[in-house]
Amino acid sequence: xxxxxxxxQYQHVQEGEDFTxxxxxxxxxxxxxxxxxxxxxxxxxxxxxVKSGEVKKQKRLTFQFGEAKKNSSLHITATQxxxxxxxxxxxxTGTASKxxxxxxxxxxxxx
Amino acid sequence: xxGITQSPKYLFRKEGQNVTLSxxxxxxxxxxxxxxxxxGQGLRLIYYSQIxxxxxxxxxAEGYSVSREKKESFPLTVTSxxxxxxxxxxxASSGRDQPQHFGDGTRLSIL
Numbered sequence: 001x002x003x004x005x006x007x008x009q010y011q012h013v014q015e016g017e018d019f020t021x022x023x024x025x026x027x028x029x030x031x032x033x034x035x036x037x038x039x040x041x042x043x044x045x046x047x048x049x050v051k052s053g054e055v056k057k058q059k060r061l062t063f064q065f066g067e068a069k070k071n072s073s074l075h076i077t078a079t080q081x082x083x084x085x086x087x088x089x090x091x092x093t094g095t096a097s098k099x100x101x102x103x104x105x106x107x108x109x110x111x
Numbered sequence: 112x113x114g115i116t117q118s119p120k121y122l123f124r125k126e127g128q129n130v131t132l133s134x135x136x137x138x139x140x141x142x143x144x145x146x147x148x149x150x151g152q153g154l155r156l157i158y159y160s161q162i163x164x165x166x167x168x169x170x171x172a173e174g175y176s177v178s179r180e181k182k183e184s185f186p187l188t189v190t191s192x193x194x195x196x197x198x199x200x201x202x203a204s205s206g207r208d209q210p211q212h213f214g215d216g217t218r219l220s221i222l
Contacts, residue, residue, distance in 0.1 A: 001170065033210055042201055043154070045210035088153060090211075097142045097161050098169070099211065101154040 002027045004091050006102040013109055019079050021105035023072040023089035031092050032065055032072045033099065038085045046074075079109045114138040117202050117214035123222045124189065124196060132187045132217045134202030143185035144211065147171060148199040157200075160185055189219065197221050 003026040013019055023032070031050045035043035047056055049065035049072060056063045062075045072089055086106045090099040115136045124130045136143065142161050146154040156169030160179040174193025179185055185204075189196045197220050203211040 031208075042213040042216050043211075045212070048210060097205065097207070098144065098156060098159050098167075100156075101146075103153045106151075 002091070002093060002100045004089060004100050004102040006087075006089060006105050008105055009103065010106045011108070013079050013107070015081060015109055015111050016078050019076040019083070019107055021074050021087050021089075021107075023074075023091075023102050025070045025091050025100075027070070027091075027093055029069050029091040030094055032069075033090045033092070034063060034072075034074055035088045035090060035101075036085050037088065037104075041085075043088060076107075079107070081109050081111065083107060084109050115202060115204055115212055115214035117200075117217050119217060120215065122217055122219045124219060125222050127191045129188055129190050130219070132189070132200055132202075132219070134185045134187065134214060135183055136185075136204040136212075137183065138204055138206075138212060139182070140204035140206050140209075140212075141182070142205045142207075143179070144203045144205075145169075145175075145177065145185070145187045146201045146203065148201060148216075150199075154201065157187065 006023050033048045034046040037043045047063050053067050054065040060077045064073045086104045088104045089102040118133045144159040145157040155171050157175050158177040160166035163182050176188045200217045202214045205211045
């Protein structure tokens with residue numbers, strides 16, 4: 001079955017440093033979504049990417065979808081303590097409504 | 112998300128007992144999903160439903176059952192056949208080709 005892996009599993013940064021998480025799918029995706037889960041909370045939708053090579057920005061966050069539509073990345077510039085949480089990518093194949101979630105990257109930010 | 116209500120927030124199960132987790136949404140979404148999340152892990156799909164009176168198994172359906180008699184409701188039963196039920200259970204819903212909205216989750220433990 002489809003697998004979606006993320007690296008790194010965990011990253012600890014000092015506030016102000018940059019952070020990147022990478023997402024790789026075993027199959028070609030029709031679209032990819034990114035979610036953030038704060039400790040003790042539930043996942044919250046951040047963004048959806050649909051087109052090959054697409055790049056979207058949300059303030060300090062930059063999302064990319066690979067040309068082959070099998071990988072994606074999330075880059076945070078100048079991290080803040082409010083960025084703490086686990087970031088998940090989630091891929092959809094074809095017209096299926098279900099998503100396959102990645103393994104997640106837990107980000108810890110300290111002052 | 113305010114549109115999805117999961118109850119109870121905490122649940123304890125005795126050996127050999129079936130328990131049912133409630134999930135209600137008022138977002139008029141056709142699709143609903145149940146995920147299991149173990150500590151420090153990603154989300155694994157248990158069951159999903161794309162329309163009333165229809166549902167499909169996800170990746171880890173054994174020991175679980177669901178029903179979808181109403182558009183708003185998608186209860187999950189954790190049966191006694193599920194030998195390791197301790198986990199955080201998340202319910203989500205989505206419109207067609209839209210991101211998923213999650214409830215606050217139910218934490219299930221074994222007595």
